[in-house]
Amino acid sequence: MTLRVENLTKRYGETTALSEVSFEIPDGNFAVVLGESGAGKSTLLRILNGLTEPTAGSVYLDGEEITNSRSDIGMVFQQHNLVEELSAYGNALTGTLNRTGFFRSLINRQPVDDRELALEALETVGLLGEAGQKVGSMSGGQQQRVGIARALVQEPALLLADEPVASLDPSSAETVMEYLRETAETRNLTTLASLHQINIAREFGEQFIGIKSGEVVFDGPREELTSEMLEEIYGHIETDDLRQGTETDEMSEPIQTADKGIGTEQ
Numbered sequence: 001m002t003l004r005v006e007n008l009t010k011r012y013g014e015t016t017a018l019s020e021v022s023f024e025i026p027d028g029n030f031a032v033v034l035g036e037s038g039a040g041k042s043t044l045l046r047i048l049n050g051l052t053e054p055t056a057g058s059v060y061l062d063g064e065e066i067t068n069s070r071s072d073i074g075m076v077f078q079q080h081n082l083v084e085e086l087s088a089y090g091n092a093l094t095g096t097l098n099r100t101g102f103f104r105s106l107i108n109r110q111p112v113d114d115r116e117l118a119l120e121a122l123e124t125v126g127l128l129g130e131a132g133q134k135v136g137s138m139s140g141g142q143q144q145r146v147g148i149a150r151a152l153v154q155e156p157a158l159l160l161a162d163e164p165v166a167s168l169d170p171s172s173a174e175t176v177m178e179y180l181r182e183t184a185e186t187r188n189l190t191t192l193a194s195l196h197q198i199n200i201a202r203e204f205g206e207q208f209i210g211i212k213s214g215e216v217v218f219d220g221p222r223e224e225l226t227s228e229m230l231e232e233i234y235g236h237i238e239t240d241d242l243r244q245g246t247e248t249d250e251m252s253e254p255i256q257t258a259d260k261g262i263g264t265e266q
């Protein structure tokens, strides 16, 4: 589905978190929103997910305005909010809550279709073999893949991911991002992820939306995301690392920024 955002503004008292933000993500595109801490990335994703009301502006999915929280918008969180005592399968099934209700999903009375969806989703993220394992005993990367499976069970028309790999080590982050991209590709799922690791963003994104102080300062493909543009988005990035990194598409070293350890483990 095509996501269109028109003149989205969000104010918190005196603070303008987003100011007339507009962009479009074509059907099936994997887009990344970039910006330094406080730029407005989470606010944008929360509005798209219906968790926060915009002060002004509109959001459209395939031309239809989104006015409320919708069950067909999937969200992957940085802290995956999984139920540690439940299995991977049990957690994936909680993605059906919007359709079946919390109580019914916990007492294991889902329609067969939902169970199949949960197993399919776990297969998509490479965890079918671990379906019965308690998520509390899984690695951070595996847990995040369960988080993706849970979002997929909602059969989303749009997938949002707020810093999905920020708390993972670099190798697990790569794996999770690979699953996320493959999922988006095979399901032709329009995806918008906020990522603060620029090298990961460049590797996996197709379209980049740069936000600075609540305003869109860049919207374009990887080739146009030059070191100058990254400096514009982040303000005070270490330019030597950037120049090195943007010469080719394959960056060998993670890029650091001065403000919040971009490219480092958190």
Ligand SMILES: Nc1ncnc2c1ncn2[C@@H]1O[C@H](COP(=O)(O)OP(=O)(O)OP(=O)(O)O)[C@@H](O)[C@H]1O
Pocket: 012, 015, 016, 017, 035, 036, 037, 038, 039, 040, 041, 042, 043, 044
């Ligand atoms: N509930 C809130 N009440 C008041 N101000 C808020 C609220 N949520 C966000 N803000 C402010 O809005 C601005 C944008 O915040 P937001 O969390 O969207 O940024 P971000 O780019 O996601 O940052 P980070 O990467 O650190 O999460 C910041 O100035 C923040 O302090």
